[in-house]
Amino acid sequence: MADGFDLKPTQTPKLASEREAILKGNLGFGRVFTENMVKIRYAEGAWQRGELVPYGPITLDPAASVLHYGQAIFEGFKAYRQPDGGLATFRPAANGKRFAASAARLAMPALPVEVFVDASDVLLQSEDAWVPSGVGQSMYLRPLMIATEAALGVKPAKEYVFLLFGSPSGDYFPNGVKPISLWLCTDYVRAAPGGTGEAKCAGNYAASLVAQQKAIDEGCVQVIWLDAVERKYVEEMGGMNLFFVYKDGAGHKLVTPQLTGTLLAGVTRDSLLKLAADLGYGIEEKMVSVQDWEQGLKDGSLVEVFACGTAAVITPVGEVKFDGGKWDINGGEFGPHARKLRESLLAIQYGQAPDTHGWMHRVP
Secondary structure (H helix, E strand, O other): OHHHEEEOOOOOOOOHHHHHHHHHOOOOOOOOOOOEEEEEEEEOOEEOOEEEEEOOOOOOOOOEHHHHHOOEEEOOEEEEEOOOOOEEEEOHHHHHHHHHHHHHHOOOOOOOHHHHHHHHHHHHHHOHHHOOOOOOOEEEEEEEEEEOOEOOOOOOOOOEEEEEEEEEEOOOOOOOOOOEEEEEOOOOOOOOOOOOOOOOEHHHHHHHHHHHHHHHHOOOOEEEEEOOOOOOEEEEEOOOEEEEEEEEOOEEEEEEEOOOOOOOOOHHHHHHHHHHHHOOOEEEEEOEEHHHHHHHHHHOOEEEEEEEEOOOEEEEEEEEEEOOEEEEOHHHOOOHHHHHHHHHHHHHHOOOOOOOOOOEEEOO
């Protein structure tokens, strides 16, 4: 695996004492980065030999296609410290497949899934000491690809670079795992049929920021997006998928918006559908309208709502605000179903429960 990479670790590694101080501090999310990163260039119609190089700024020509025409995609997945001290990543091949699908949508070359996984192994072997072992901590991995060809003219670029770096992280939300407040956006849409909604491309997130700022101004953490056509069906949050927990006879059922091509097929979303079935929940993927949401709260059939994603895993929703009012959900408390699913998934990721689905990839 490492034979496919040139290894050039940083020339001035941080002292162990300095690294230890950083890892014992308040890591938060996405503020501390690894000392090295993986770099793979695409040129002359082929991917070149990968490199492990010091983490640092990259140089781009002002005419680089990414700066003008937005060919930029990324992913996110995590590595977890295991009970024996080793490392394992959660479903990296699934992220590699989605990365390739995003590339295809933006007319970019697909990085082979096995190279994607090998790149994360190479990085983690180098940065093992940077992976924290505290409760709720992990190494967040950020792969990305951008068009680097210096040429003006609206067409797919011929040159690209793939980068992969890590970020030792704690909780995604600064206040920890607590019910969050969301803003129901009716002014803007995230994605339209035939667009790039199911691709994890930078432009989707840039277009979402004006609504995200509105949510912040209203005292909320993130946005709830509706469909672009009828503006009534719930799609996803700013960067996470949504789940609704309904009473279902003597048990409970999880409902999540179905994949229509306009929302991201979350790896955590897919994992929770499988895990929930294992735990005896009913599961359903369907169109969920704002009216359905409101009615479920009124008649008491909807008992919990939670969001899920790689960075935050599972986060309960305690309140939804919108122009003219708000809804309280489960009394603003962290419900038992979201808690059970979160703890069950984390137990698998940290190697504390059987991995019956083969989701964990052991770093060699």
